[in-house]
Amino acid sequence: MSIIIETKDLWFRYPGIDTWALKGINLTINTGELIAIIGQNGGGKSTLAKNLNGLLKPTKGVVLVEGLDTKTTPSHEIVKRVGYVFQNPSHQIFESNVFQEVAYGPRNLGLSEEEVKDRVRWALSLVGLEGYEDHNPYDLDYGKMKLLTVASVLSMKPKVLVLDEPTTGQDHAGRHLLASLVKKLNREGFTIAIITHDMRFVAEVAPRTVLIADGQKILDGPTREVLYTVDVLKKAAIKPPQIVQLSLALREHGFSFSSLTLQEMLDEMRKLIKNP
Numbered sequence: 001m002s003i004i005i006e007t008k009d010l011w012f013r014y015p016g017i018d019t020w021a022l023k024g025i026n027l028t029i030n031t032g033e034l035i036a037i038i039g040q041n042g043g044g045k046s047t048l049a050k051n052l053n054g055l056l057k058p059t060k061g062v063v064l065v066e067g068l069d070t071k072t073t074p075s076h077e078i079v080k081r082v083g084y085v086f087q088n089p090s091h092q093i094f095e096s097n098v099f100q101e102v103a104y105g106p107r108n109l110g111l112s113e114e115e116v117k118d119r120v121r122w123a124l125s126l127v128g129l130e131g132y133e134d135h136n137p138y139d140l141d142y143g144k145m146k147l148l149t150v151a152s153v154l155s156m157k158p159k160v161l162v163l164d165e166p167t168t169g170q171d172h173a174g175r176h177l178l179a180s181l182v183k184k185l186n187r188e189g190f191t192i193a194i195i196t197h198d199m200r201f202v203a204e205v206a207p208r209t210v211l212i213a214d215g216q217k218i219l220d221g222p223t224r225e226v227l228y229t230v231d232v233l234k235k236a237a238i239k240p241p242q243i244v245q246l247s248l249a250l251r252e253h254g255f256s257f258s259s260l261t262l263q264e265m266l267d268e269m270r271k272l273i274k275n276p
């Protein structure tokens, strides 16, 4: 597997602030991975995410995107490779209709109008917003607005997508749609990093999870391993998903459950009923 993003001893401090938001993060993301970055409020997740696409540059240490140093490489070369979807859609949307919004990035890349149209069509169909081209983005409901921000980043065809809190403000249907979309995009070859508080979402979609607390990387491994390291999660004020809590409670009664999702628990129960 080839490395697509690498942070080496990454330290970051906001200008005028004495404390470090990131303290020596070493993180490797491989091409084609789907990872979740979790942690309590103020732990440094968003700061890390913004360092991954060059929105912020390391105070100390290095971030490499396909081997390019984000500090010395022109920003457009990094942004072309790593797309960042903001937590709050209104921080990203500024055009007055959906088509123009999605076309903005590819136009900035200097593509022909034909190619721009193709990209807009492709990106809108990936997120299920075809037919909305003429709508004002601010007339869309929150869930669709969020999908629009994903489409406008996708239209630049980055290799890596960083999604900051994609499920915030989503209802059950919106979460479900986003989970399917994230998995579909990953199958289509996008490398994806999701910054989130939503542990159920993590359990459903991400094979690998990184825990950030107080600016440091505390855990990094398969999601099952990380979400079952409950003592460390507790110290970082993270509650594992309910299914993990239930599995652990059942373990205390002699059952060896290790489910991450409801479906997995049902499968484990079926097995148990067949072979008690």
Ligand SMILES: Nc1ncnc2c1ncn2[C@@H]1O[C@H](COP(=O)(O)OP(=O)(O)OP(=O)(O)O)[C@@H](O)[C@H]1O
Binding pocket: 014, 017, 021, 039, 040, 041, 042, 043, 044, 045, 046, 047, 048
């Ligand atoms: N623009 C900024 N200027 C100064 N300090 C900032 C800025 N943005 C974040 N910080 C500080 O940096 C630290 C890390 O914040 P960050 O937003 O990266 O954490 P987070 O884990 O993403 O939190 P949340 O889940 O609340 O978004 C915090 O102490 C925060 O107060």
